[in-house]
Amino acid sequence: xxxxxxxxxxxxxxxxxxxxxxxxxxxxxxxxxxxxxxxxxxxxxxxxxxxxxxxxxxxxxxxxxxxxxxxxxxxxxxxxxxxxxxxxxxxxxxxxxxxxxxxxxxxxxxxxxxxxxxxxxxxxxxxxxxxxxxxxxxxxxxxxxxxxxxxxxxxxxxxxxxxxxxxxxxxxxxxxxxxxxxxxxxxxxxxxxxxxxxxxxxxxxxxxxxxxxxxxxxxxxxxxxxxxxxxxxxxxxxxxxxxxxxxxxxxxxxxxxxxxxxxxxxxxxxxxxxxxxxxxxxxxxxxxxxxxxxxxxxxxxxxxxxxxxxxxxxxxxxxxxxxxxxxxxxxxxxxxxxxxxx
Amino acid sequence: xxxxxxxxxxxxxxxxxxxxxxxxxxxxxxxxxxxxxxxxxxxxxxxxxxxxxxxxxxxxxxxxxxxxxxxxxxxxxxxxxxxxxxxxxxxxxxxxxxxxxxxxxxxxxxxxxxxxxxxxxxxxxxxxxxxxxxxxxxxxxxxxxxxxxxxxxxxxxxxxxxxxxxxxxxxxxxxxxxxxxxxxxxxxxxxxxxxxxxxxxxxxxxxxxxxxxxxxxxxxxxxxxxxxxxxxxxxxxxxxxxxxxxxxxxxxxxxxxxxxxxxxxxxxxxxxxxxxxxxxxxxxxxxx
Amino acid sequence: xxxxxxxxxxxxxxxxxxxxxxxxxxxxxxxxxxxxxxxxxxxxxxxxxxxxxxxxxxxxxxxxxxxxxxxxxxxxxxxxxxxxxxxxxxxxxxxxxxxxxxxxxxxxxxxxxxxxxxxxxxxxxxxxxxxxxxxxxxxxxxxxxxxxxxxxxxxxxxxxxxxxxxxxxxxxxxxxxxxxxxxxxxxxxxxxxxxxxxxxxxxxxxxxxxxxxxxxxxxxxxxxxxxxxxxxxxxxxxxxxx
Numbered sequence: 001x002x003x004x005x006x007x008x009x010x011x012x013x014x015x016x017x018x019x020x021x022x023x024x025x026x027x028x029x030x031x032x033x034x035x036x037x038x039x040x041x042x043x044x045x046x047x048x049x050x051x052x053x054x055x056x057x058x059x060x061x062x063x064x065x066x067x068x069x070x071x072x073x074x075x076x077x078x079x080x081x082x083x084x085x086x087x088x089x090x091x092x093x094x095x096x097x098x099x100x101x102x103x104x105x106x107x108x109x110x111x112x113x114x115x116x117x118x119x120x121x122x123x124x125x126x127x128x129x130x131x132x133x134x135x136x137x138x139x140x141x142x143x144x145x146x147x148x149x150x151x152x153x154x155x156x157x158x159x160x161x162x163x164x165x166x167x168x169x170x171x172x173x174x175x176x177x178x179x180x181x182x183x184x185x186x187x188x189x190x191x192x193x194x195x196x197x198x199x200x201x202x203x204x205x206x207x208x209x210x211x212x213x214x215x216x217x218x219x220x221x222x223x224x225x226x227x228x229x230x231x232x233x234x235x236x237x238x239x240x241x242x243x244x245x246x247x248x249x250x251x252x253x254x255x256x257x258x259x260x261x262x263x264x265x266x267x268x269x270x271x272x273x274x275x276x277x278x279x280x281x282x283x284x285x286x287x288x289x290x291x292x293x294x295x296x297x298x299x300x301x302x303x304x305x306x307x308x309x310x311x312x313x314x315x316x317x318x319x320x321x322x323x324x325x326x327x328x329x330x331x332x333x334x335x336x337x338x339x340x341x342x
Numbered sequence: 343x344x345x346x347x348x349x350x351x352x353x354x355x356x357x358x359x360x361x362x363x364x365x366x367x368x369x370x371x372x373x374x375x376x377x378x379x380x381x382x383x384x385x386x387x388x389x390x391x392x393x394x395x396x397x398x399x400x401x402x403x404x405x406x407x408x409x410x411x412x413x414x415x416x417x418x419x420x421x422x423x424x425x426x427x428x429x430x431x432x433x434x435x436x437x438x439x440x441x442x443x444x445x446x447x448x449x450x451x452x453x454x455x456x457x458x459x460x461x462x463x464x465x466x467x468x469x470x471x472x473x474x475x476x477x478x479x480x481x482x483x484x485x486x487x488x489x490x491x492x493x494x495x496x497x498x499x500x501x502x503x504x505x506x507x508x509x510x511x512x513x514x515x516x517x518x519x520x521x522x523x524x525x526x527x528x529x530x531x532x533x534x535x536x537x538x539x540x541x542x543x544x545x546x547x548x549x550x551x552x553x554x555x556x557x558x559x560x561x562x563x564x565x566x567x568x569x570x571x572x573x574x575x576x577x578x579x580x581x582x583x584x585x586x587x588x589x590x591x592x593x594x595x596x597x598x599x600x601x602x603x604x605x606x607x608x609x610x611x612x613x614x615x616x617x618x619x620x621x622x623x624x625x626x627x628x629x630x
Numbered sequence: 631x632x633x634x635x636x637x638x639x640x641x642x643x644x645x646x647x648x649x650x651x652x653x654x655x656x657x658x659x660x661x662x663x664x665x666x667x668x669x670x671x672x673x674x675x676x677x678x679x680x681x682x683x684x685x686x687x688x689x690x691x692x693x694x695x696x697x698x699x700x701x702x703x704x705x706x707x708x709x710x711x712x713x714x715x716x717x718x719x720x721x722x723x724x725x726x727x728x729x730x731x732x733x734x735x736x737x738x739x740x741x742x743x744x745x746x747x748x749x750x751x752x753x754x755x756x757x758x759x760x761x762x763x764x765x766x767x768x769x770x771x772x773x774x775x776x777x778x779x780x781x782x783x784x785x786x787x788x789x790x791x792x793x794x795x796x797x798x799x800x801x802x803x804x805x806x807x808x809x810x811x812x813x814x815x816x817x818x819x820x821x822x823x824x825x826x827x828x829x830x831x832x833x834x835x836x837x838x839x840x841x842x843x844x845x846x847x848x849x850x851x852x853x854x855x856x857x858x859x860x861x862x863x864x865x866x867x868x869x870x871x872x
Binding site for chain 3: 006008009012013017019200201202205206208209211213215216218219220222223224277333336337338
């Protein structure tokens with residue numbers, strides 16, 4: 001090898017694999033984390049806690065969609081399926097058998113992963129549009145089934161039995177929302193940490209390859225079907241965690257809401273808005289759309305529910321028309337291009 | 343379970359299926375031309391129904407009379423959508439295309455709910471009403487006439503696409519955009535035409551539906567789902583395929599409701615979709 | 631010594647069209663076998679059959695004596711077969727380095743090792759200076775080299791190259807030829823689909839000439855050059871300055 005090439009190789013090998021983000025970005029990140037940790041004590045109203053809990057929850061759910069779609073390229077329009085399974089699993093186990101919701105959380109994750117396999121194996125081989133439509137139909141079907149299934153309360157849904165003692169065991173807090181907040185923060189943090197590691201792992205790289213070009217990926221030794229299902233399982237488990245938490249937060253399960261296409265759509269919108277495929281895109285999307293929704297409901301009363309959807313829809317349309325990769329994509333790209341000396 | 347009951351279910355299912363087919367043909371036409379699934383299709387149907395409703399409620403015009411106006415308005419809406427929105431989405435990756443039309447649908451649905459409330463509306467005393475009896479079978483007049491108009495629309499569409507120069511231009515653009523362009527067929531114009539026809543068909547279906555169906559902001563969602571199934575079964579881009587697939591779905595839905603639980607009839611159709619799409623990825627009849 | 635790759639009676643039909651008919655040849659270890667033929671002769675289809683992207687209607691493919699006919703592409707890749715595509719397939723939303731890392735990950739699960747191998751591969755094809763660019767920003771010639779680097783990062787025993795010189799300017803072709811020669815010196819076995827007669831006549835040890843899916847000659851470049859059937863098929867267009 002000519003000298004210049006050998007030298008360049010030496011330089012390249014000495015570089016970091018993961019470029020260090022610019023200082024201002026790291027500082028901003030640290031400040032945000034600090035703020036999140038002390039948030040409930042800075043903003044003390046119940047509403048501000050509620051708002052942030054929702055943002056954290058949706059940030060987790062949007063990231064779940066990001067894993068299966070943004071990272072792996074499978075556009076699922078049925079994520080609500082796993083949200084509902086998570087919520088119902090923990091609630092049924094607790095309401096009927098007295099099992100702590102913590103165990104219910106794990107059971108929900110397992111059941112969701114299994115559901116992902118059951119749904120994914122026959123459908124993930126379908127091309128993009130066919131798969132998206134299939135998830136839409138299956139989501140609708142699951143909703144219909146739960147609305148007719150008497151054992152889980154059919155259309156009336158289920159109530160989580162109220163327990164006023166041992167709040168951490170029963171995962172219910174009635175005097176303050178602050179414990180919910182830190183639990184939501186913990187769940188979201190765990191989820192994002194897991195995805196952060198995923199993106200830097202062999203699996204994460206292979207999923208992105210699968211997204212960008214399945215044929216090329218196959219020619220490089222990546223088992224396509226298996227990886228698609230794996231991504232689906234991971235995203236299902238994340239969604240399930242959010243579902244269990246949500247059930248413990250609102251203490252009421254309504255199959256029409258839990259399995260609604262609205263939830264499937266919203267997590268998609270948040271991820272696309274913030275930047276599908278980026279790490280923080282879903283969080284940014286949630287941070288924008290949740291307050292939009294909550295405040296429009298406050299300002300516009302009953303019709304607020306529709307106004308936020310109008311804005312959501314238009315926002316997404318505009319993003320897809322002009323910046324389909326989302327808000328953060330440009331930023332992330334610039335960071336990834338950097339190569340810094342150690 | 344008498345033979346008459348089954349025949350009744352089949353006939354009424356068939357008639358409903360023709361509506362599904364007419365809604366589906368717009369979807370399939372658009373996809374055949376530009377490989378975009380219009381996830382806002384159901385909302386255009388809803389808009390057509392509301393347009394017919396308001397012509398009646400505010401202008402006293404019966405849907406049979408307002409039909410041409412609704413069709414023209416919807417066709418215009420289709421053209422505007424293509425020019426304003428879809429043209430940009432064509433350059434975006436598939437994810438953005440799906441999310442874009444999805445977002446449009448969400449916005450339209452919410453807008454309808456905001457403007458007109460979620461209340462169910464009906465057109466009382468329409469021009470066509472009542473039932474006819476053919477042998478042992480009872481058929482609602484609106485449904486019968488709707489079925490006829492759907493078939494007529496298909497015939498007209500088929501004639502247009504296969505016998506007129508413009509129609510052949512549509513086919514050419516659908517099969518090979520670049521080759522068609524080289525032969526002097528203006529791609530942009532074909533796209534706009536495709537959307538005009540596709541949404542125009544939805545206008546026909548919506549107007550006819552308004553004579554006997556409830557009108558409300560969410561009404562398009564279920565029709566859209568069934569239309570997706572019809573397009574997948576009939577083959578994306580296959581006009582006749584969507585006619586047969588739509589009819590098939592109507593019959594399956596109706597029979598399923600009769601023989602099993604009525605609330606599960608949609609599930610059966612969905613199961614049909616999954617079965618077909620897994621074993622025959624190009625639909626029952628293949629691609630256009 | 632048994633050949634590394636053996637193809638016997640390979641046939642593929644699409645409806646009424648026969649893409650490959652009774653294709654047979656073998657590739658010895660360390661050899662370069664060229665595949666030539668006019669457009670539509672079935673060359674890329676042949677690669678698809680060998681690498682598992684399409685199942686053949688008849689015939690067998692043996693890799694080092696083992697039957698790999700009809701195996702999935704990723705399984706075949708794991709047995710040491712790499713390929714490049716005629717219609718280039720970079721991972722557009724990954725950087726150049728990340729692209730090649732995906733290739734290296736076929737052999738190792740350690741990210742650090744994968745990155746080292748990727749960078750070595752990029753150094754080999756002289757693409758290091760673009761290593762932090764996104765793959766979609768590369769020119770055609772650079773994409774060809776990326777595709778090659780990525781395939782090589784899988785540490786293959788056999789590389790199938792589909793039109794490596796296609797669409798590349800004259801100066802870069804010389805560079806690519808040098809790469810192939812170096813690879814041969816390292817003992818890599820290669821099968822190359824080529825349109826550029828000058829290139830393939832100079833590089834290949836043996837050549838398969840396809841016409842309408844059928845092999846019409848399989849032999850040394852001299853055999854092929856003087857074969858009348860080949861000359862007919864090409865209408866005398868094999869005019870190579872020796």
